[in-house]
Structures are given as C-alpha cells and as structure tokens.
Amino acid sequence: MPICMSYYMQNRKIVYKKTLYKKGFAFSITMWIIASLLFATVVILRFAKEEVGLSQGLNDKIKTQLTAQSVFEALKFYVPTADYTLTSLKNSLLQETQYPFPTEMVLDGREYNVTQKIQLSIKDTSMMLNVTYDSSTMIAKALTREKEEELSAVLKDSLEDWRDEDNLVKVNGAEENTYRSLGQRIKVRNTNAIQDIHELQMIQGFDELNSSLIESNLYYGRGTSVNLMLMDNRRYLSTLLGVDEAFMQKLLELRESEPLKFRKTLATLPDYNDDYMGFWLSKQLVVKIEVHEGRARSILKAILTFKQLNERPYMILSYRLY
Structure with missing residues (x-):
C-alpha cells in the first residue's frame, strides 16, 4: 500500500508539473498574442493618425484654392459696382456677406485683411512701369x-x-x-x-x-497714362518730370497734405505732359489674393478691369499652392 501510494504521489507530482508547464506555456502564448495585438494597434493608430494628417492637409489645400477663387468671384462684383476716386474704390455692398471687403480700398497695392485667413491687395496699373509704354x-x-x-x-x-x-x-x-x-x-x-x-x-x-521688385513695378499691357496721384517711385518720377529727387520728395509730401496744390504745381513743370501723365485710374487692376488654412497657402494673381464694354474683363496670371 505504501508503495502504491508512493507511486501515486510521484505520478501526481509529474502530472501537476506538466499541468503547470502547459499553463505557463499557454500563459506565455497568451501574453505574446496580447503584446502583438497591442503593438499592431499602436502601429495602426499611428498610420491612421498620419493618414488623418494627410487627409487634413489635402482638405486644407483644396479649401484655400476654393476660397481664393470665391474671393475673386466676389471681387468681380465689388469692382464694377463701386464708385471710384482718383486713387480708390468705394463699395459697401459686401459688408454683410461672407467676405466683408473694406468699404474703401486704395489701389496702391497695400494689403487688406478681409478675414484672419484672407489677405487682398489691389494695384492700379497706372502706378506701375509699363514696359510697352515707358x-x-x-x-x-x-x-x-x-x-x-x-x-x-x-x-x-x-x-x-x-x-x-x-x-x-x-x-x-x-x-x-x-x-x-x-x-x-x-x-x-x-x-x-x-x-x-x-x-x-x-x-x-x-x-x-x-523677382518681387520686377513683379511689383513692371506691367505689360496696353499703354496707360502715369497716375501721378498713385505713383510712388521717387526716382522714376524725378526722371519723368525733370526735377531732382529732393524736390520730388517735397512734391510727394505736398500730394498727401494738399492734393489740389500738388496738381497745380505739377502743371507748371516744363516736362509735365498731359498726353503721358494724368491724375486718374487706368481701370486696369492687378489683384493678389492670399488664403491660409492650416499649413496650406494659396495665392491667386489676376488682372481685373472695370472699363465698360471690355472684351476681356479679367485674366488670371497665376494660381499657386504652397
């Protein structure tokens, strides 16, 4: 009986050890599977995050392009329906719209913030150097x-x-x-x-x-008179009017303080020429629209005119995405 009991106990220990081994092996396999699943989950989440980032970046680029085009369409309404002075456009019709343009925009290339994400500048070509005319x-x-x-x-x-x-x-x-x-x-x-x-x-x-110096100063197109109320290139104006730059600087200061006296003074200069110079807008505008969204940026540049019966009222010069 003791021998049988001893044999029984030995077998029981062996079975118990095998059971422990199997349980330990199964536990290890289970933990390995769990670790693999966790790693796979991390990898999937990482790729998913990158995919979401790529999708968001693409959406931002598309949005900036569509917004720039939409702003340009709004300009096509703003410009021909505006009243204009010697140097600016005035229009309050878009104040309550999606793009609240300023009620007055001076056409000297200064930048206006339509919204926090939209910047707009307009320059009349009469204040630029025309390579076909100058x-x-x-x-x-x-x-x-x-x-x-x-x-x-x-x-x-x-x-x-x-x-x-x-x-x-x-x-x-x-x-x-x-x-x-x-x-x-x-x-x-x-x-x-x-x-x-x-x-x-x-x-x-x-x-x-x-390149920005060329782009901001030169214009290629039909000849237009130089708008002496907008042109701000002192060296060019002094050469054009036959005066030294110091005197031209005083004239530009007079233009800001007493516009009427400025015009009368110019008329007395021997090199002043009514056929070549003037005090009015050419009604041909160089437009730049810049839109930001996330890390995306779109810049649309175009020529827009508000001359009546013009066969080509606008022309897009470039449309760049960054």
Whole structure:
C-alpha cells in the first residue's frame, strides 16, 4: 500500500508539473498574442493618425484654392459696382456677406485683411512701369540704385533687346538665355519679341534683381497714362518730370497734405505732359489674393478691369499652392 501510494504521489507530482508547464506555456502564448495585438494597434493608430494628417492637409489645400477663387468671384462684383476716386474704390455692398471687403480700398497695392485667413491687395496699373509704354532708360533708372550705373546700362540694353527696339536681326536676350540653358542652338528671328513679363527675369541684368521688385513695378499691357496721384517711385518720377529727387520728395509730401496744390504745381513743370501723365485710374487692376488654412497657402494673381464694354474683363496670371 505504501508503495502504491508512493507511486501515486510521484505520478501526481509529474502530472501537476506538466499541468503547470502547459499553463505557463499557454500563459506565455497568451501574453505574446496580447503584446502583438497591442503593438499592431499602436502601429495602426499611428498610420491612421498620419493618414488623418494627410487627409487634413489635402482638405486644407483644396479649401484655400476654393476660397481664393470665391474671393475673386466676389471681387468681380465689388469692382464694377463701386464708385471710384482718383486713387480708390468705394463699395459697401459686401459688408454683410461672407467676405466683408473694406468699404474703401486704395489701389496702391497695400494689403487688406478681409478675414484672419484672407489677405487682398489691389494695384492700379497706372502706378506701375509699363514696359510697352515707358522708355528703357526710365525703367532702368527706376529699378536700380544711384551707384549702380553699370547695372542700369545693362538693364536698358537688355530691355531694348527684349523688345527688339535695337532693330537688329537677332534673337532677344530672354530667348538667348533660354536656348543656351537648354544646350540648343540659338534660333534667330526678325519679329517683335515682346512676350510674358516673367520672361524678363531670364535676361542679363534683370536676373540680378529681386523677382518681387520686377513683379511689383513692371506691367505689360496696353499703354496707360502715369497716375501721378498713385505713383510712388521717387526716382522714376524725378526722371519723368525733370526735377531732382529732393524736390520730388517735397512734391510727394505736398500730394498727401494738399492734393489740389500738388496738381497745380505739377502743371507748371516744363516736362509735365498731359498726353503721358494724368491724375486718374487706368481701370486696369492687378489683384493678389492670399488664403491660409492650416499649413496650406494659396495665392491667386489676376488682372481685373472695370472699363465698360471690355472684351476681356479679367485674366488670371497665376494660381499657386504652397
């Protein structure tokens, strides 16, 4: 009996140990599975978060583009229904709408905050340098500093070459640089070569200037008179009116304090010309709309006109997404 009992107890211990081993193994497997599931959950949540971030970024980009386009549509109503002065547009019809534009906007390129996420600027082309109307010398002087005579000369020659004013049978500067950068042979032509204003940035001399300087000062289009109530480039105005810059500065100060006296004073200057200069808007506007949403940013630039019976009332220049 004791032998049987001893054998029984030994078998029971063995069975118990096997049971403990199996339970321990099963517990380990269970914990491993749980750990794997937790890891998988973390990975899935991480990818899901990144996916949500990507989706949100895409939504923000789409929203900025649609908003910029919507603001431009509102401008198409604001501009032709506005009253205008020598320097500004006045319109209160959109004050209670989604885009509460200012009741008056001065057309000198200053920035207006329509909302916290929407900025708008409008510039009348009469305060810009028209490359089809202004002389190469004046444009060159207006874009360079006093001590940059060499750069000014290069700008003048390159601009004449770009417009084929030199009457030489050769390719213009912008095309020449383009062909060379592509490693192609230069194609000579004897036709007027005025093309897009952005092409100026490829021409010798202009490539040394800040692109924003070119874009904010130069305009390519039909000839318009210089609006002496808006133009603020002192160097250009002093050259245009044949006075020194110190005197021109005093005239600009007079323009702010006594506009009528300013106009009368200009009329007495020997270089003042009614055919080339004036005190009115061209009614051709350069518009810039900037919209922010999250990390996304859209910038729409366009030409908008409020001349009656205009065949082309607007033209989008660029539509960029950042």
